[in-house]
Amino acid sequence: MSRWAPNAQNRLQHAAMELYADQGFENTTVAEIAERAGLTERTFFRYFADKREVLFAGAAQLQSSLVEAMNGVPPEEPPMRAVARTFESLGPFFEDYRAGAQLRQAVINSSPELQERELIKLASLAATLANALQERGASDTVATLASEAGVLVFRVAFDAWVQPDNTADLTNAIRDAFSQLKDVTAAK
């Protein structure tokens, strides 16, 4: 087991996902994950704080992709349209990762602790987007409403898209969910 194992992080993620899917998240130990990946526990902890964080390692990348996407939206676009463009731009990325996303979702759904963690990560994502909207000139309230509404729409679209039998396109699902939110709030 080399100290500089190639692709150690990926191998650990793969091994963890297989074990979580096979024997359950609760029943899997870091020692088992490291062993399956052919690495040491020490190496595991170089990449992940604990076995839970393996499932959320993509959150930071997702966050920076979203901010980058929003920075690419023309400044004259209103906040909600900027948020919509931002989430729609994620579609192709997730399409490439559909099987992995389905597997991950099944693990998350199996554990209330993981569902809570997911909720907290999404709230942090919304706060980051709200900051980006304020930098574009939105008021505090408008930035919060638009970013949180965006995360809500993304969640609704993603939850449907990630179902094992779903074959829809994620970008279209996000667009549809934005339209539905608009219709729902208009009928107030």
Place this chain on the structure above:
Amino acid sequence: MSRWAPNAQNRLQHAAMELYADQGFENTTVAEIAERAGLTERTFFRYFADKREVLFAGAAQLQSSLVEAMNGVPPEEPPMRAVARTFESLGPFFEDYRAGAQLRQAVINSSPELQERELIKLASLAATLANALQERGASDTVATLASEAGVLVFRVAFDAWVQPDNTADLTNAIRDAFSQLKDVTAAK
């Protein structure tokens, strides 16, 4: 210290809030709370699972008040209007409790752990409202969008209202925030 102390739950809540405000949530122990209330730790644990739950003891009552309020909204009202009526009906209840709500909010804001707990309680509230909307005939997606948007609006209004220097009426603040969400989503 009588086994059947009158108002034991209220006394414990009062004592806990005073201690959290004075010396911080982290630094306060259950033993101190019980002592200040003139009760035993055993009595504390008869009412609360831990010192955190003192701050969330109202969540179950809030949840049933909301469901009751929604059941009072005529069935022909569209989902978002039913949610808006439901939250607006809470205004007078919170007005009577403004000082307590401000104190509680300061404690919540002091601790990331408590903020996470609040987030999880609000998500559970949204899920309960979504169920109530489905019982009124809303689709799964519409029920989720309307209930989560309602909780978002309530949070935005409540966060402004609970500021120490705020003197606005909560019911009006909720109405305004619903209008703002409608405007924000319409400009998409």
